Amino acid sequence: MAERDVVLEVDSLVRHFPVKGGLLGRGRSAVQAVDGVSFTLGRGETLGIVGESGCGKSTLARTVVGLDSPTSGSVRYRGTDVHRASGRELRQMRRSVQIVLQDPYTSLNPRKTLRDLLMQPFEIHRDVLPRERRIARIKELVELVGLDPDHLDRYPFQFSGGQRQRIGIARALALEPEVVVCDEPVSALDVSVQAQVVNLLRRLQRELGLSYLFIAHDLSVVRHISDRVAVMYLGKVVELGERAQVYDRPRHPYTRALLEAVPIPDPVGRDERVRVLLAGDPPSPVDPPSGCRFRTRCPKAEDLCAVTEPALAVEATPQTEAACHFPDHTPLARLGA
Amino acid sequence: MNRRKRWSAAVAGLAATLTLAACGLNEGNGEPGASSSGGAAATTLRIGTTTDVANFNPLQSLSKTDNWILNAMYPHLLRIDADAKKVPELAEKYEYEDGGKKAVFTLRNDFVWSDGKPVTSADVKYSAEMIMKYKLGNVAAKLTWVDAIETPDDTTVTFTLKQPYAPFAEGVGFWMSIVPKHVFEKAGDVSKFANDSDWIGAGAYILQTATPGQRYVMKRNDKYPYAPEGGAAVETVEYRVYPDVNTMQLALRNGDIDLMGTPVPASAVASFKDDQKIKLQEVGSLGFAHITYNVNNEHLAKQKVRQALSMVVDTQSIIKTVLQGEATPMVGPISPIFGEYDNTELQAYAFDPAAARKLLEEAGYADKDGDGKLDDLKLEMVCDQSNPNLTRVAQVVREDAAKAGVELTASCVERNTFLSRTKSGDYDIDVSQWAVFDNPMDQLRSTYLSSNPGGINYNLVKDDKLDQLIDAAAGTTEHAPFVEKVQEIDAYVHDQALLTPLYVEKIRFAYDGSKFTGFQPSPSDLLGMVTGYSLSQVKPVA
Amino acid sequence: MSAPVLSVDDLSVEFATREGTVHAVRHVGLDVHAGRTLAILGESGSGKSVTAQAIMGLLDTPPARVSSGSIVFEGTDLVGASERTRMRINGEGIAMVFQDALSALNPVYTVGDQISELLRVRRKLSRSAARARAIELMERVRIPAAARRVDDYPHQFSGGMRQRIMIALAVALNPRVLIADEPTTALDVTVQAQIMELLTELRRENGMGLVLITHDLGVVAEVADDVVVMYSGRIVERGSVEELFQRPAHPYTRGLLRSMPRPDREDDELWAIPGAPPSPLRAPGGCAFNPRCDAVVDVCRTDQPELRLIAAGRHSACHLSQEVFDGRA
Amino acid sequence: MSAPIPETTQAVAVPTAPPSRMDGLRRFVTKPTGALSLAVLLLFVLTGLFGPLFVDRPGGLGTDILQAPSASHWFGTDDLGQDVLAQVVWGTRVSLTVGAAASGLAIVIGTALGLFGAYSRRADAWITTVTDLMLSLPLLPLMIIVTAIAGPSIATLTVVIGLFSWPEVTRLIRSNGMVVVAMPYIDGARALGAGGWRIVTREVLPAVVPLVVVSVLLTAARAVISEAGLSFLGLGDPDSWSWGRIMLNAQRSGVLSTAWWQTLFPSLAILLLVLAATVAGVRFNDTRDPRLKDR
């Protein structure tokens, strides 16, 4: 691969939420939602981020687009620190990094028509497009995402879930961003509709050269859309690499367990499938285990894991990096596949 | 703690709280009526009153309830009978000596303080001297000319006067409460003596317990000389506080009380007429309702302003409506009750707001900002909330005054507050009712004499000419010239418009006639049915 | 195959709403056999949960109403059965595991209270015996330190543990049929696998009939023996799991299978079913799937296809079911 | 004695259906109680506006004293011979004025604070604390004290009632504003770069406007009750007729038990007006709350 054109750089990002408690309501402890995450995103590339609930992937998404501010670390869009930017830089950044939210049923103001919703970006950024050209642009956008331009005066509730997610995508694209963060964009949709939206996102990426940060808990969808995949566990990235590597030769025991847990929609040979089931639920991010955070559920954990935290060496190279003292190197066995 | 325990703990806590709140029920109320139930004699008479006792010191008390309770407890030299005649109480008789310069009271020897000590001339002397010393109450005005008080023996008191004054003995005899010297003496400065517990009295009833806001319980004094053979039938007199006249009326109908201490408001008289068991007792009036102007107010100092205000008071309509016609109009400060003293030639200020406004404009008031009100002429009118008739009058006068461009505010306040405000001169206009004037001379002296010590000169008037007229009249012993002089003062005060008389009310008291009979009412709303003498004569209906 | 424990026939449920009557479930029939897992596969609004609630008698009536059909459990028709009968069969005959265990457990009672209440009321156990049995049940569903955690409240457990407690409650009275309504949808994938395994294990151990309601083809493929596919309130296809996945006989089933991204494969473009599932209020005429169908013919827009037998143990409600089944359409 | 906003309005779901105003209004009016309450409200407003043009201002001394209701005096007369109907009609104006003005004041303060609290976490801590404090205090005694000192007048009553009525509004607007602020579409607007002012005024406020309408009605209803209470305690404007004052007059003149018409008719007026406003508020709230459709 030629020199990567890095558009987004996340460096040692930390986001802790103070926990209410104590006599005066002052927090002594904190939810360590995101705890030292680093990665880069190249132009036209999709980085998939997977993990279970509470692993911090949504906080990461919100922090990247500026909906949340980091406790430490930085997010840089083409060299500009997203959270330190102000004035012109900030506006530019806002335009260039957009988000598609999870739930299309609640992420659109029910009181606004499709026209209002799509007009909103231009009202906030008045300098992007002169007033008289906005309607034409809105119609373009509507067609781009496969909606009917005659429906501009409809309210969100008059659209189906899939259509609403298309509206959300159109809105994110209105300001011609370079990076789109997709925060679980299909998980609220019906199974039969998910594929439409995934296909749309892929088409738009091809046509517009977008970079995606694609966040999901559904490993199948992530595999389908991503170039590279990061696996998060309790606020940390435990494995990061090219998707084929991650999916077929997972190194981290967590990645492995995660992949083995996913049911395969094919009954043939199901009784012969081997899977190592993890015990219990992920621990609370308020008080994560010492050393390696996964050690409490890890089948391979040893004393070392409780003491030393394994580091993840992140390099922009197409290989897998796993934060584990005892990484695996065998391919994932998938009988019946 | 498990769930069940928590529940039961919560319930138990709640129950405990409620029990605690209800604990000590009726404790500290003194001896209950039941404990002294001496058979049929254990009769309780319950009287409704609107206000609490503000002051238990009879030498300086003001409110009605104070008077009712304290007058029954502390004897007076004379009392007033149903025909407004002074008759003996503590004093057997009195006579003037030395051309009227000496008033000699002979006391009965059978009045005894409730601690067993006899009531003697020393108590009378002490009471009078304390009033003079500390200028207490309106009695102080009646004692102004006293030079010396002597007590030749235990049953004789001699007041030596600087000048002869005909109404002296009646005034002092009727008004002055006699307090036990041996009790009050210990307090030192009697003007500061609260006298709010362990009462020692010699009247018909002695106060036992006081629960402010609720009730005052008095017990029969078995040694009261005027009680009928075998003692008063009513053993316990209980005043219950009903701050609202409606609840008091309902309580009477309901049988919660047996007598309303305050007169029935004119508007409610009709409603009692249908009630079989409720009896209405009409008594004569020794007082009258009036509007008084505080001349210390820069506006009210002007005669024209006062006259103009008199012209916005529609007394005829007020009598017709508010009093339902049950009252007599009057002109000038002398009530028609006093017959010949009333100057019948006086013409009332006619009700005419337009003319009143003209008069005010003559006095220099103008409506420059065109809001219909004369500029700067704002006055506060105080009245007693517990008198339903007068609160309504105040409202009517307020509206009529507005027609003449005068902005009046009506502050109808709780009775004790009203009394303390008028007493301290903290008002502009005062709408009130005199309860008792036993003679015109005392009235004029009490109300208009500028030198009046501790008196009831609510106008706060200091008018040399008026002083001279009053003094001259007081010194006049011959009847005809005396009447003439009183009439002259009547006319002068009327012309000065120091007060606007409203009416002489027909007073009616309501009581449960199915239970009690034998009241010995006295004229006036202050004395009415509840003098110690009257209560001691009450009998239960068999 | 033995006689079914639970047999639903021609069940229709409608809801009265302000906008009109909604036919949430129409003419649904299914059999549950002891020791087997029946999966009801469908998307939101397909009527699968309403069917489950109708079986349990948990629908709010009104607005809901069972307008036709029967639900026969061991010879007793539960439609129109008395509250007594219902309460006798619920829990002991048929039990249910809900999707969101947090909201399905009473927040103000400890989990021990909730389990032992059931045992005391239904099994007349003493307080201490019920508690001991509650701990046993919690251990059975593999809750660590059950004896200690029996006095904890639902909110003190993690999602997976709560679902285990929900299952413990459901199996406390050894029901003959266990209905699991999307039991793992709210859970993470690693926990999901544990719960599915637990359910399967319990089914095997107790010989229960398990009814698994889900929208997840993967889960169906992993655990079901028989599958019914529901779309817009109707059963569109029925068959054993292997056959149904191998040879779908309804274009909807086929589309679903094709559009699933798989974790073990990489595809460039997914197959997509166009459009969206119809609202239960405005189902299209004819076959409800016709606007989205890739094999649609004229008759689909006018006539409602019946659920027909197309091969041994295979039913499909499509005018072209045979063609689809044979791969010709 | 302020009535609480019925609980039904507190758990308002953000409607997923569109806020088609005409639709809501139509549904509102087609409900019999909704239409009836509106009609009653309208009747009172008309009486307040035009009644005094037809009925003389009660005042002075009449000749018919304490007359029971009759053809010449529909509501009877009081102890001054004044027509109680005239007093009630003139009192309508004051009750409506104070109710509307005080509720307006409370709404403005309450909505502003509520929205501010809903949006700004930092401000919220203070706003909730103060609101809860205010709510938990016995406000009637406080209003009594303040009115007594400030000197009773319509302006005093309005300001006092208004200033002590906003916490209910704040609580309502805040709790619902919080729901709206937590909605992902607010994040959507923020991600587009919308500022706080824009979000509050363009996204949150429109969402709570129906609630503000409900709140206006309910707050006004409570204000009318408060005004009547203060007037009944003798703290009303002595220059204006008010329903509470009519009852106070009946009490002061000692005719409570006999002249029942003097307390009955103002009581009925209070009951009807407040009931109409409350019902209108509750019904209006119901029509826009989709969850209540089937109840």
Added chain:
Amino acid sequence: MVVFTVRRALRAVLTIWIAVTVTFFLLRLLPGDPTLLVVEGDMTPEMQQALRVQYGLDKPMLTQYWLYLTELVQGNLGTSFRQLQPVTDIIVARLPWTLMLAGSAFVLTILLGIPLGVYAAAHRGRRLDRIVQMFGITGHALFVPSIAILLLVVAGSWMGWFPIGGAIDPDTRGLAAYLSLFHHLALPLFSLVIVQLGPYALTLRTNMLEVLGEDYIKSARGRGLSSRRTLWKHALRNAILPALTLMGLQLGTLVGGAVLTETVFAYPGVGRLIFEAVGQLDYPLLQGAFIMLAITVVVANLITDVVSMLLNPRIRT
């Protein structure tokens, strides 16, 4: 749990402090400085000054405030302008009556409201439910004095069922005293309960309906627990919490209602005291009465909170 209680208690203290501070400054900053009223009319400037010194009115306002606070902490609320007695004594003599009236109203409302609300929710749409709904909405429109006068005139006067005025027949002892107490309490109590009950029952009904739609109710029924059991055990316990919180918040209103009720029934509580103090323009007494009522309400609120907490494991743990 302890932390919760302590935090609530601190908050209660804060509430009281704010109430005290607000009234203190409100009374002194409003036009018509009430402290001037203590100085009687015709006094020389020297005497006025002496009085001002005596009452501490010559000091800067913040000093006065500090003095007031320190005295307050020691239970001293100053001296009544009119009655010349310590305000605390006057109020303490009246407070138990108000506590009993408002407290019984609170308890009775809950005791009656629970079955009404539960029953209405369980039988949604039936007659009793409709009555509860109507009553619930009408409750907001009831003017306490109207109800009180109605009860006073009809039940007290026309029918003569209840005594009028006062709180107890002073001559009764033991059981008779309790009976007399409740006999006197009945009418004021009912006029408060009538106003409060409907809205409370309606609130509970609404909460019950919400709870009855919850999965855990369905789940309980799915386990074969009877409807009665699910209703009274599983649903009620959850529905009562928000209703209790609301009742706590309504305590201030309840006390406001007590002021009006006591006025009409001549009940010797703090409410009537306030009415009298308004007539007397007795500001220290008014201020003291308000502060005492505020303290009462805040403490009652605290108790309600703690009870809620005991009933709600989610707060407790």
